[in-house]
Amino acid sequence: MEHSTFEPRIIGFLCNWCTYAGADLAGTSRIQYPPNIRIIRMMCSGSLDPTYVLKVLLEGADGVLIGGCHPGECHYISGNLKARRRVAILKSVLEDAGLEPERVWLRWISASEGAYFAETVREMVDHIRALGPNPLKLEWAV
Amino acid sequence: MRGSCSVAELKDLDTSEAIRRFLGMLLESGAVNAVLVPKHSPDNNMVAQALVADRERLAGADPLAPVQMINAAHAVRELAKEPLERSGGRIAAVLRPCEVRAVIELVKLKQILPDSLYLIGYDCPGVYDVKRYRDRVQATGDAKEVRAEVLERFAGAERAADAEAELRGACGLCTRFTADSADLNLSWIGAGDHSLLLQVLSEKGEQLLQALKGADFKEVGEAPERVERIEAVRASRLVVQDEQQMDLLSQLQPCIRCYNCREVCPICYCKECLLIPAKMGYSSERYLRRAEKKGQIKMPVDTVLYHLTKMNHMACSCVACGLCEQACPMDIPLGRIYSRVGGHVQALFDYVPGRSLEEELPVTTFKEEELPQVEDIKR
Numbered sequence: 033m034e035h036s037t038f039e040p041r042i043i044g045f046l047c048n049w050c051t052y053a054g055a056d057l058a059g060t061s062r063i064q065y066p067p068n069i070r071i072i073r074m075m076c077s078g079s080l081d082p083t084y085v086l087k088v089l090l091e092g093a094d095g096v097l098i099g100g101c102h103p104g105e106c107h108y109i110s111g112n113l114k115a116r117r118r119v120a121i122l123k124s125v126l127e128d129a130g131l132e133p134e135r136v137w138l139r140w141i142s143a144s145e146g147a148y149f150a151e152t153v154r155e156m157v158d159h160i161r162a163l164g165p166n167p168l169k170l171e172w173a174v
Numbered sequence: 175m176r177g178s179c180s181v182a183e184l185k186d187l188d189t190s191e192a193i194r195r196f197l198g199m200l201l202e203s204g205a206v207n208a209v210l211v212p213k214h215s216p217d218n219n220m221v222a223q224a225l226v227a228d229r230e231r232l233a234g235a236d237p238l239a240p241v242q243m244i245n246a247a248h249a250v251r252e253l254a255k256e257p258l259e260r261s262g263g264r265i266a267a268v269l270r271p272c273e274v275r276a277v278i279e280l281v282k283l284k285q286i287l288p289d290s291l292y293l294i295g296y297d298c299p300g301v302y303d304v305k306r307y308r309d310r311v312q313a314t315g316d317a318k319e320v321r322a323e324v325l326e327r328f329a330g331a332e333r334a335a336d337a338e339a340e341l342r343g344a345c346g347l348c349t350r351f352t353a354d355s356a357d358l359n360l361s362w363i364g365a366g367d368h369s370l371l372l373q374v375l376s377e378k379g380e381q382l383l384q385a386l387k388g389a390d391f392k393e394v395g396e397a398p399e400r401v402e403r404i405e406a407v408r409a410s411r412l413v414v415q416d417e418q419q420m421d422l423l424s425q426l427q428p429c430i431r432c433y434n435c436r437e438v439c440p441i442c443y444c445k446e447c448l449l450i451p452a453k454m455g456y457s458s459e460r461y462l463r464r465a466e467k468k469g470q471i472k473m474p475v476d477t478v479l480y481h482l483t484k485m486n487h488m489a490c491s492c493v494a495c496g497l498c499e500q501a502c503p504m505d506i507p508l509g510r511i512y513s514r515v516g517g518h519v520q521a522l523f524d525y526v527p528g529r530s531l532e533e534e535l536p537v538t539t540f541k542e543e544e545l546p547q548v549e550d551i552k553r
Binding site (some may be wrong): 081083086087091103110116120127138139169172174 | 420421422423427448449464467468469470471472476477478479482483485486487489490514515518519522523536537538540541542543544545547548549
């Protein structure tokens with residue numbers, strides 16, 4: 033794949049109460065951000081089983097953005113802080129598996145932070161673009 | 175009375191015989207109703223877990239035999255999944271250190287009620303793979319000899335590296351081969367003239383000894399030789415751990431997703447597993463679409479997804495017993511893989527599975543400020 037034509041595909045697992053609403057605000061505020069992200073709405077970042085992140089990475093997604101409420105603002109009290117531990121475990125496993133933990137991002141973005149959401153997507157697309165396509169995209173035996 | 179004590183009745187015996195005598199004392203005194211203990215099969219070719227209620231049936235019980243059919247925590251889970259109907263019923267479970275740790279993890283996971291249990295651990299010499307054990311018994315014609323050849327390695331300071339390599343993968347790397355979190359540890363490494371020392375490690379352990387009325391206990395200090403020998407073994411195994419290479423994706427290539435490693439894993443207790451075939455299977459059309467998308471796919475699919483998900487789910491509690499490796503029909507070094515991945519995950523939370531009932535499972539708790547590296551994209 034030509035590097036210049038590489039368009040990262042990013043899957044966003046966003047919590048319903050904060051980051052998803054933040055993405056919504058970015059849209060209603062007409063803030064432009066790259067169309068490289070496909071968003072899946074979750075009730076809480078704490079309800080994301082790592083298997084879904086692994087699945088999309090093994091299928092060839094170039095990046096995964098997990099978005100939750102800022103610490104202390106989780107609508108289920110502490111789901112986001114439990115999510116942080118799960119993501120720490122996930123990244124450690126990815127590292128041991130020789131996969132790239134930096135393709136998985138965890139960000140706290142509130143419902144009022146539409147601009148920050150757009151900035152995060154821009155930042156992530158640039159970072160992943162520099163990193164190159166997920167090598168697992170063509171790995172058939174996983 | 176915490177610490178080590180010797181028992182006059184157990185002097186001048188072979189260590190295995192001393193253990194049998196001690197278990198006999200437990201049954202005879204009525205301190206326990208039954209003992210869960212590894213026992214030689216009638217043909218002496220294998221060693222299975224037995225729940226022994228009759229003292230006369232302890233002949234052939236031999237926790238030190240270097241083979242492990244199951245992680246005994248599986249059996250304990252059956253024996254202590256609910257309160258006993260009789261009040262005051264007690265079971266003494268004689269467990270390898272990795273089994274003690276698995277039981278403690280399962281207590282925390284609310285799969286075992288510890289009230290009716292005494293956890294009796296012992297210094298573990300390590301085990302052979304079942305196939306190797308059977309071959310050794312047949313070659314020597316005597317299970318006792320096979321036990322002796324493994325125990326001998328702990329007798330002197332000199333340890334042959336090739337003898338270590340003969341042990342099952344996870345055992346050759348194990349640095350937690352004394353049951354420090356049991357109620358009582360049966361210690362023989364560096365026990366000197368005593369065949370067996372009882373290390374009392376908890377209040378329950380004290381109660382158990384008190385129930386053995388009339389036995390002649392004597393408190394003895396920690397044998398200096400013991401610490402030295404244990405440290406020597408640990409040090410040599412840590413070196414082996416460091417030298418271990420891992421190329422996980424290629425090591426997992428032979429996986430046929432038979433689920434054996436999940437079945438034998440003491441930590442995988444879920445009644446409904448996310449990784450069951452019904453949930454991992456797809457419609458015929460979907461397989462075709464996946465193949466079209468990637469150009470080709472391996473069948474059976476999702477073998478790597480299976481292992482990486484399993485690691486995410488249980489690595490925090492992985493006690494490194496290595497049963498997964500023994501169960502793998504494709505000879506994937508799973509015990510070494512999982513214990514290494516588990517070690518890294520556990521280090522994130524300074525957690526040692528099975529170390530203490532007081533420590534919370536990492537995934538059920540959190541600190542408000544921690545793990546800054548997770549939010550840093552460079553990691």
